[in-house]
Every structure is written in structure tokens, then in C-alpha cells.
Amino acid sequence: MNRLQKANEYIQKNKEKVCFSGSAIEKDGKLYLMYTGHIDPNMGFDRDETQIIERQCIASSDDGIQFEKYQQNPVIGEKELPEGYLICDFRDPKVMQVNGVYYCVLAVRNKQRRGEIIMFKSSNLLDWTFHSSIYQAKFEENTLLECPDLFRIGNKDVLLFSVMPCDPEFQEEVNHKTVYVIGEMDYINGTFTSESDGLLDYGQTFYAPQSTEGKNGERLLIGWLHRWHQTTPPKDFGFNGMMSLPRRLTIEKHQLIQQPAVKLDEYFTHSSYYEQIMINANEKLDINGDHTCYLKIIFSPSNTKRFTIELNKSETQSTRIVVDVENLRISFVSDYGHQNQINIDHICENINEEMTLEFFIDLHTIELFINSGAKIVSFTAYDPDKGKNISIHGEGKTELKQVIFNTVRSNLR
Template structure:
């Protein structure tokens, strides 16, 4: 039995052991999941691949899991697409992307070689290079016989082959380009670009984004796309060395600018944070069926220590987000059909609360909450979620100082502050909150700012309250509960 057959047989035999899976966030059938890979619309449906280790709830030899969907809530799990079964990917099929060419679906991924995996890191023995697999039906994949297609000889000497990964492929005017994360000789992160006419023969093109040495960061999972006549470069940040882990927070950044593909230069114009939570990393985008730009990310809190081993799985994907541009910044709006999967629970208009007054909402384990606060008549209020007798998650809204504090008794309990809440009107504040079994996603002012949170605690409550610290006025308080549980099967 080969590695693909072994993985698929294990999943079919053991997937029923996974419990407590969320209702409307994608999870693996069993085992560990991290980065989204190969996100693409192909032959009438969305394909999502992902970094996957089915045998345990810890990171190990990376496979590519695979599922398809039409609506990002109901998923069809397909056989594992890639396993680390070749010399050039012996210790993992790391992250990559997908692109359609001549009716076939091509995957480009990082083949990882590390004979000391699981022991002390020896950079002199680590090789990361780029490989190709392709499929006629989008389900069964064949690895290119002459992999890797971008090897050590193609990488300029100023970069280190031990950290050279995460290819994202795009096509521009009939030419294929690939952006990759790389570590330079100064041991800092860069985003570099390769070029090809056929997806097989690649040459180095340029370095399109560099970090400053004093930032002490590596960059991972780059993405490059165009919205509203602007180019957007997205990448995730991690410490360049273990010694900087306390000062560098893993998060995801976007840079808006202009990409000149002929000379390989990217000119940044504006920079922002894609998600203000500590649970959003390695996102990947694709062009949707209607030409929109869709993005999905891995929701996981680094260094998370909870009892998720009892569940038999770990790892979730965010809700898909439609990306648009507003006032030179990136806006993200959730993209799922709530009319199909959610049902109204409460709809109140013109609600006024006095200082100290508490408004209890119907106890709902899961769902969607929309609060439209009138800024001119509101000072501060707190939304309390997942309330139990002893624990709660709080969204503390300070309208006077235009900021939000997010703090939870669940998980690792870091507090998160978001300032400068709106780029537009100051007359109101719109909060949209998606609450699933292990996660909260907060969209502020129709996605001008977003925060993701995860916690796998088993003792979370399901009560919801609004506490007015001062006079508070809501134009609308609207709530929906999940209509089907669980949805992902």
C-alpha cells in the first residue's frame, strides 16, 4: 500500500472518531490541518487543498488534503491529493497553489527534505524546492517526472535553500509568474519571483519585496493579485529566529502598490493588517466564479495548549472573504449564503439602553449577530459572548475613543485592541459577529477591519448579553442561529 492509499484508508476507517467539529467553518475529517493550498475555481466548483496530517492532531509529514464546495459551508471531501512519497518531497509536500492550464489543474508545491525532522534543525541538510503535479479530473494527481521544476541551481546565491517555499502561481498576459518566500543570506525574509512560459521551465525574475534587518522577520505564503487597478501583495509574518519569538507576532500583512511584471519591480503605496486577531495565518486567494477576489485563511492560535486532542482533529479555515478596495485600504466581507444556512432569531430596531442596563439575547450556541450602533448617542458598551457562570468573551466598544478591546477567558487569554475603527462615516458603528463552536470572527464596518479568534475549550457557555457602560443606542440588533448542525460532513 502506497502513502496515498494508506492515508485515505486511515481516514475512512477513523474519521467517525472526530467529534465537536464546528458547524460552518471547514475542518479536516480527522487529524491536523494548517495552511490552505491550491484554492481555485475549477470545472464549476471551488477546490480547497490544505496542509494535512491525518494520523494525529500534531504537525508532521505534510500531505495535501482536498475538498470541494459550491457555497463554502457544505463540503465534499475528496481523496488526499498528495503524499510525501518521492525523494524530492520525502519529508513533506509543503504549501503551494493551483492554476488551470489547457483544461488540466496544475498544483505547484514545495518539496521538503529534512532528514532530522523532529530533532534539532540542521540547516545544512534542509532542502526546499518547487514541484509540479497535474490532473485531468481535478481529483487524481500525477507528479511531474522531472521534479523539482525550481531547484537549488535556479535559486540565486544570495538566498538559502533551507527556507525557500510556498509558491503562488499566476498568469499575466500569457506568461506565468510565481511568487515565493525566501530567506536571504542576512537571514531575513524576502518575496522573490520566478517566470515561465509553460509552468515547467522556470527562471529567476526578481526580488519584489524585502524586509529590513531590524524587523527580524521571515515572510511566508505570499500571494499577489489585482483589485480595482491596484496590485496587492499579501504575506504572513513569523520570527526569523527563535530568539525573536517574543517580539514578533505571527500575523498577515497586505501591501497595495503597482507591480511591473516586465522588470519585476513592486512599488508599495499602502500597507495594512489583514486580520487583527491572533488566529489568522497563511491565507490564499483565488478569482471567484463571478470575477470577485476571494480569500480564505487558516484559523489557529500559535502555541495553543488545549484539550483538542480529545476531539480527534485540529485546525479550521476562516469564512471566505470577498476583497475590495476602499480609500486605499483592503476591505473584507464574509461570503457565505446566510439565507440558506441560518434562521432569524431576533430583529429589534431603535433600542436604547441606559448606563448599567443589560440586554440579554436569546441563548444561542452558534450563529450571527449584527449590531448597528448610533455613534452620536452612544459612549461605550460591551458585547458578552459564550457566557457561562465563570467565563466570557468580551468585545468592549469605546465609541468616544474610537476603539475596541477584545478579551476572552477562553484559550490563552491575550487581549487585542483595535483603534481607528472607521475610514468612513463616524455617525454609526456596524459590528457583524460570526460565532461557531470554536471561533469568533468579527467584521467591523462592513469589513474595514476584521478580527479572528479561536478557542477549543469544552466549557464555553452560550449566553449573549449587551452591557451599556453609558447611554447606548442601537439602530438595529439582529441575530440568526444556525439552521443545520453540523453542516460540514
């Protein structure tokens, strides 16, 4: 028996060997999950594309706890996927209903080995037909796309997807990241017109986010904080990666704004407050920090040139955020986690307006929201011996209007 025959035999016995990510939707009082059934006889080792099949499946539940798989799975497979696409990379369905019609967007690899986002449609969630290709990665970018999301904010549509190298030879030149594209989705004709785009996160660990609608109609987003091809947590941690803070999404001036969807008073208690602080060169403001805390700094770029914030500070190590106002850049470098320096440019549009830096510091993560979510940086490090103190160093004229430090409430520890 040759390898292809063995693979076919394996496929018949294992319709859904592994479940990959998907999404959920309510229909007729039941919760429906649409997910990717992943089949790989080698379970990820010695990848052989001829043996890998990814199909889209359905499971439903009356109570949100016990789920039953649809007996006719898969609902989207080889028969529904048009020629020109590879079934080995065909995953991550995000399902939605628009004007009484169900649509789902999916990530797929085309025969040029690059990523596309394609759309299927259905009248009943069970019978699906190919609708269109709505986004294609440029060939020269050498990227594969994953975990698409499509939703509307106000009068604009937003397409999200995560980016990875399309093949191992591009691993050093293509970083894992998540992109947003703002535009117009024509569901009837299956076309997406792009108007502006940007990064959801400037760090090296934010990936595969998905959004949902909040109870007041707001759009909420949660991502996966994961370390790619770098350090992993010790085995006794029992996990690898964690969820980000939820982010509330809005659109301002063709830009996606992400604000922390967290009620500060419910999670943090006031600890220290400083107002109108002047820190000269070689001076510093020290704060007795904690492993889980919140730090907010407000300053005027016109009165400040450059300063450095040290987080997770011990006697010899720290994570340093250098705020270079003159060059409109923030640099993020750490002694923890063995990560490269992160640079965020064009940190403000008007130096006459206040700037705000909000840090949410957890045991293994730091999430920095710049100017109320205009730009965000996420950082992950599993080092068990990180320090907990905070220092703000002046490097030239540094005038801080407010410094707010809060610790996590005792009942949440």
C-alpha cells in the same frame, strides 16, 4: 560517514519527503499544482538548516482527483535559486498567468536571515528562471515571510504575505500575522511599488490565507485559523486549526476591504430582532444564544459612548468585546483560550456615520467584521465547555439602532 554525507544520501532517496503548501492553475484543460517539496531528516525536531532543503515541484491531473507528479521534479531548486538566499527556507509558490507568461511568487530567507518575496517566470510551467525580488522585510523587523499571494483588484495589485519571527530569539517580540500591500506590479521589469499597507486580521489566529477568483470575477480569500505556541485542541478533536469564512475583497480609499462571502439566508434563520434599544449604565440586553450563530449590531457613535458585548457566556466565563467609542477603540478579551487582550484602534473615521459589528460565532471561532469589513478580528478557542448566551451591557449612554440575532438553520447542524 559525516552528517552532510548522510543528509545527501537521504535527499537522493527522498526527493519530496513532505509536501508543503502551494497553489493551482489550469493549463490546456489540466489542473497543475505547484507546491514545495520539503526535505528534513529530523522531521522538524532539532532543526539543522544544513540538512533542510525546500524545492518547488509540479503535479498535474485530468480530473482534479488523481494527480501525477512531474518526473523531472523539482522544477525550481538549488540551480534556479540565486546566491544570497537560503534553500532551507524557500517555499509556498503562488502561480499565475499574466499576458501569456507564467509567474510565481515565493517566500525565501536571505543570507541576512530575513524574509523576501521573490518572483520566477516560465513559458510552460515546467522550466523556470529567476526574475526578481519584489519585496524585502526590513532587517530591524526581525521577520521571515511566508505564503505570498499576488493578484489584481480593479486597477491595483495586491501582495499578501504572512509574518513570523525570523529566529527563535525573536519569538516573544514578533507575532504571527498577515499583511497586505497595495501597489503596482510591473511584471516585465519585475518590480513592485508599494502605495499603502495594512493588516488582514487584528486577531492572533489568522494566518497563511490564499485567494482565488470567484465565478463572477470577484477575489475571494480564505485563511487558516490556528493557535501559535499556545493551547491546542484535545487529541480526540482530531484536528488542529480550521478554515476561516471566505472573504470577498475590494479596495476603497487605499484600504483592503474584506466582507464575508456568505449568503446569510442560506445558512441562518431569523431568531431575534431589536430596534432603537436604549441601554443605560448597569443595564443589559440578554439574548438566548447558541454555539453557532450570527449577531449584528448597528449603532451611531455620536449617540453612544461605551458598551460591552459578552459572547459564549456561561455563569462565570465569557468572551468580552468592549466598544469604547470615545477613544475609537475595540478591545477583545476572553476567559477562553488563554490569549492576550486584542486592541483595535481607529475603529471609525467619522463619528457621525453608523457603525456596524458583525459576529460569526462557531464552535471554536469568532470572526468579527467591523464596518463592513474595514477591519476584522478572528479568535480561536478550543475549550469544550464554552457558554452560548449573549449579553450587551451599557456603560454610560448606549443607543443601539438595530440588534439582529440569527441561528444556524437546522438542516446544517
